[in-house]
Amino acid sequence: MQNSNNSAAAIRQISALVNAGLSARQARDICSESLSTLQPLEQKQFEVVWRLATSLGGPIVLALNRITEVFDRTQRNQQEVQLAFAGPQSTAKLVMWLPVLALVLSQLVGMNPLGAIVGSPLGALSVSVGAGLMVAGRWWTKRLLARALPNPDDSVAIDRGAYLDCVLIGLQAGLPLSQARQSADLEFESGFQTKPLTENFEALDAAAELSRTTGAALTQILLSNADAFREKQRFEIASRISKLGVQLMIPLGLAVLPAFVLLAIVPIAVSLLAI
Numbered sequence: 001m002q003n004s005n006n007s008a009a010a011i012r013q014i015s016a017l018v019n020a021g022l023s024a025r026q027a028r029d030i031c032s033e034s035l036s037t038l039q040p041l042e043q044k045q046f047e048v049v050w051r052l053a054t055s056l057g058g059p060i061v062l063a064l065n066r067i068t069e070v071f072d073r074t075q076r077n078q079q080e081v082q083l084a085f086a087g088p089q090s091t092a093k094l095v096m097w098l099p100v101l102a103l104v105l106s107q108l109v110g111m112n113p114l115g116a117i118v119g120s121p122l123g124a125l126s127v128s129v130g131a132g133l134m135v136a137g138r139w140w141t142k143r144l145l146a147r148a149l150p151n152p153d154d155s156v157a158i159d160r161g162a163y164l165d166c167v168l169i170g171l172q173a174g175l176p177l178s179q180a181r182q183s184a185d186l187e188f189e190s191g192f193q194t195k196p197l198t199e200n201f202e203a204l205d206a207a208a209e210l211s212r213t214t215g216a217a218l219t220q221i222l223l224s225n226a227d228a229f230r231e232k233q234r235f236e237i238a239s240r241i242s243k244l245g246v247q248l249m250i251p252l253g254l255a256v257l258p259a260f261v262l263l264a265i266v267p268i269a270v271s272l273l274a275i
Contacts, residue, residue, distance in 0.1 A: 007042050008071035010034030015064040024053075024060050042071065045162055048191035052166055052183060058173030066165060070230070074159070077234045081241065085148065088244040092141045095256050099134065102264035106271075113267035123270045130262030137255030144247050148240045160233045161226030163188050163196040167204060168222045177208055177218070203229070 010031050017027035028035070028050075038046060046067060053063035106113050116123040166188055170180025181204065188196055203225045211218040 007035070007038040007046070008068050008075065010037065011046065011064055011068045011071065015061050015068065018061055018064070041157060041159075044191050045070075045159060048162070048166060048187050049169065051191070052169045052187050053173075056170055056173035056175065056183060058169055062172055063169050066168070070159065070161070070165070073230065077230075081234075081237055084238060084241045085145075085244075088148075088241070088248055089145060091245075092145060092248060095252060096134070096138055096141070098256075099130070099260045099263035102260070103267065106264070106268045111268050112271045113264070116267045116270035120270050123267045126262045126266040126270075130259045130266075133255045133259035134263065137251045137259060140251035140255060141248060144244065144251070148237075148244045158192055158194070160197060160200070160229035162192075163200040164204065164207075164222045164226040164229070168219055168226070171219050171222070200229070 013034065014024075014027045014031050017030060018024055022030075035043075035046070049063050049067050052058075053060040103113050113123075117127050118124070163184060166184035167177075167180050170183045171177065173180075175183065185196070204222070207218060207221040207225055210216060211221055
């Protein structure tokens with residue numbers, strides 16, 4: 001999360017230096033150390049924008065300001081996601097420690113469940129099966145938690161508005177839409193090692209048609225559509241996290257709670273019967 005903040009600040013600094021009269025190359029060289037804080041996908045996105053803006057001869061400050069705005073918004077979204085994710089994550093960790101806590105407390109009050117585990121075949125069998133269930137529950141829970149958040153290095157996490165921003169750079173450089181689109185296609189595929197989403201192409205065609213029929217500025221339509229894609233991406237992640245609390249009930253009911261009974265309740269019961 002801190003990396004996103006640093007990366008936005010680094011790009012903002014490059015923009016300020018260019019505005020102050022330095023060449024784009026000089027400004028980037030000065031900020032090279034700050035740019036090293038970019039995460040892998042951020043680095044790819046920045047390089048795509050940089051190559052397009054510098055090769056097409058468009059207003060590089062506009063391109064830099066745009067990606068700074070995007071990274072700032074991404075940081076805020078990440079903060080919201082992490083806050084929403086913290087609850088289910090903390091609950092999962094707490095539940096995993098309940099059997100250990102129960103054993104320790106019962107041992108402290110004199111029930112001696114540890115003695116039952118060591119000295120009773122039933123206690124030993126119960127703990128063995130319970131430990132297996134706990135391992136399975138932990139693996140299941142970690143898998144659910146991992147699936148709720150996209151891997152930052154995964155192609156699924158690529159900014160869905162990035163392609164339209166690439167087309168926008170070409171338009172701001174004065175290219176006709178067909179050439180701006182061709183340049184965006186080449187740089188996007190080269191930089192991200194994947195093709196843009198089909199919905200990106202559909203949105204671009206719809207925006208071009210809307211601009212043609214209404215006279216509205218295509219650049220403004222693309223800006224709005226790119227932001228809409230990002231908001232949709234953020235909503236999908238938030239939706240997965242909101243469902244996580246319910247999904248965690250499955251390993252809790254099928255593995256963790258039975259493990260709790262076998263790891264804690266059965267040894268305590270055996271120790272009480274032995275008394």
